[in-house]
Amino acid sequence: MIKNIKWLFLVSVTFIACNDNEIITYDSSDGLPLTAGTADFSKYVAIGDSYAAGFSDGALFIEGQKGSYPNILAQQFALVGGGDFTNPFMADNTGGFIGGNPAFGPRLAIFGFNPNGTPKIQPALGTSTTNPTTILTGPFNNMGIPGAKSFHLLFPGYGSAAGNPYFARFASTPATTVVADALSQSPTFFSLWIGGNDVLGYALSGGDGTDPITPTATFNGAYNSILSQLSAGGRKGVIGNIPYVDALPHFRAVPYNPVPLDAATVAQLNSLAAYGAYNAGITKAFAFLVANNLMSQANADAEIAKRTITFRPGPGNAVVIMDEYLTDLTGINPALVSMRQATAEDLIVLPASSFIGTTVGGNPQFVNGVSVPLGDKWVLSKEEVLETRVAVDAYNAIIQAAATANDLAFVNLKTLMNDLATKGITANNYTLNASFVTGGAFSLDGFHPTPRGYALFANKFIEAINGKYGSNLKGVNLGNYRILFPKDAADF
Template identity: 30%
Template sequence: MKKLQHISLGVAVLALAACTKTQFDEFELNSGSADFSNYVSVGNSLTQGFQDNGVHNERGQQDNSFPAILSQQMQLVNPSAKFKQPTVSGNGSGYIHLEWINEEIELVDVPAAGSWGATGDASWDVNTKYNNLGVSGIRLTDCVPTNGDLLSPTINQFITSNNPMGGFLDWGSLFSPVSYLDHIKASSATFFTCWLGNNDVLGWATSGGDDGAITIPLIGSINLSEMTAVDVFSYKYDSVLTAFDRMGAKGVCATIPDVTSIPFFTTVTLDRVGDDVWIEEGPYSSTPGNVRLATKDDLLTLYASQDLGDGIGFTQANPIPHEDVLDRDEVVVSQTRTKELNGEIKAMAAKHGFPVADMYEYMKELESGITLDGVDYDAKYIEGGAFSLDGIHPNNRGYALVANKFIEVINQAYGSNIPPVIVANYSGIYFPN
């Protein structure tokens, strides 16, 4: 993955004022109609605890995934509840952090831990029954075989087994594949959170509208980051909820945030660049391959900051490649697909009687700014206080915000009274001394 060292950080120094902790009235804790004894979380990087461009735990980052935070609060109302997640050791998969270099703060890559390899962390055990089933990079379409497609189980097995982030699960073999849905069915969950679907848009968008085509020997070409068709998404989401429904589990589903509103797309602006920028339009544009001047309707990704730092994008002959920009046509495509998939999430949740945490609307609230315990949060890069350095995933405080949103919906839907966490008690971005 590209480095982000050329991002200007001068405007992003966050000053945190002292704040008063939230005071909670005393009340009797109870689970309501929910059973939290075996809480299982399914999802992607947002569920696994990914932040700063990796899964790392040298300062307890992955320990503060939103499911881990949520499970700790569940244990207050059900002390017998257990939750086990496959955490990484130290640097984990590697990540990015801030360092002082030549009297400036810059983003620097931190290498993976020695325990990290092609199948993830050496401490992971495929025979262990984990509660957090979040796998960074996984799409919903990778989780469930496509109905009527005989090659689909094999393709999904190839994709999931070659993703080190999912190395804690047994994916079987090409000839005897085990799907993510199979792991859900074997989870015996009494309660679940389902935040699948983000990567069915996000992977395409963060790749600048590129489908990520690769060729698999004996199988052919597949697209690793292609957006999932609405009808396919609907069928597969229904399959996941049917699995939980049949085991008698209760739970909460979550919608997909508008990916174009995250700092990854809103930080490198034409105003900040202060110059004309030439871009190449992508294959989903009305004029694929066309080179033109960027407008405010085009979204330069954080990766474009490296291009600009290398002198790319300032002439028509040397434009920013389409993979590093979501052009105006692609912005509309991604926003439209997000709304369509969210419609299916809500419809399938209603079909099975599960409540929905509307993360799409919550992200809109965060964009406008929210204040908790005297601390302001918004969706700005670094200074907003909720996102990690990759501009896509939350930091610990951001994951605490997410956990509280799930808690709010759980309490409303199931009559429980899980106490929310104090977000300011969690760490944000670490600045160098």
């Protein structure tokens, strides 16, 4: 009796019989044996913000952190000589800190659906058990710090409770910097994706001035200082550019015209006792400006059209918003505040979805977004969107130049995010897009990815690394990474 002897090989090797010849195909990007190329992944350190940390569903929690793009990258690096990769994990899957913290709240989850079909999103069940004063024993390879802007990575004292409570949990000393702690580990390879918060904070606050855009000169100095230290001695790494914030579902999920009205309410709103008086007032005020040669007739007509507020019966009425970019008419008439109805070029921030239609003091005559204009924090106006884009373009020119000057791998994450927002991306039989909740790429906070979204980002990093350093990592299957949303931590 003849016995068939079968050898056991690593899972990365498969055999295909063809015309009596055995063709060996490796689980790599090119079908050849896996290689790191000219890169050395033995000590990988990731530097960045909440995206690097694995923030998802509005929180940091264990399963989300496991799905961070650096953690996914490290698992792939391990196939070609990469060493251990440690993360400063939270204590649970609820997320947030004991005692509460506005920037580190519990994870969001879906608790059924509202009558109109929208999901009921609220904090997950469970109790936060992560104590921000409990110092973890480091160092940690994942140096992603939620909330960090470019210059924060160089700020001595950012590891103190007064600096960043997340970094304070594992900083080597309260006075250290993020970059210093990263370099103290003598990394052989690094990833750097930073700068999103330099503009995102402004956008999330509706451009109300509480979180200004980082000046280009400040970003330039910080970014090049960070990179000169990380790439010193020819150290290899990969860096990514910054997407436009308006590609994120946080700014696309709430329509500018979500208000349904009946005929009686419309008549009341359009009457001379309400917006009819405002419309007549702005017409009179601009006539005064034109008559006194303070404005051209064309400009006056354009702004009158922009500011005229009218409603109609049925769905699809645009919300009323405050807009500081309008001509200030209060010197002519104090009642003529700078308000108008939103257009498709204005972006309503996601939290406004639960604010529009509420009443002021329970008075049904004062409805937010209808009879009471939305404040600046609820809206990113057309002009504010442009401000964020101008800043991102300037930052990205700096990042691209730095990648070239330091001979580093470069990931065009701006293009990736734009593709998600406009047409979606299909990989491993999954199509991801930037639709809120249903798109698969972004979590319930509308601007942090799901683990599946992070896996897509990780694969783009791997493509850039392969292209620059001659490695041939295949990347991960998106189907192996979940989207999350369970309402109870026990469901993980």
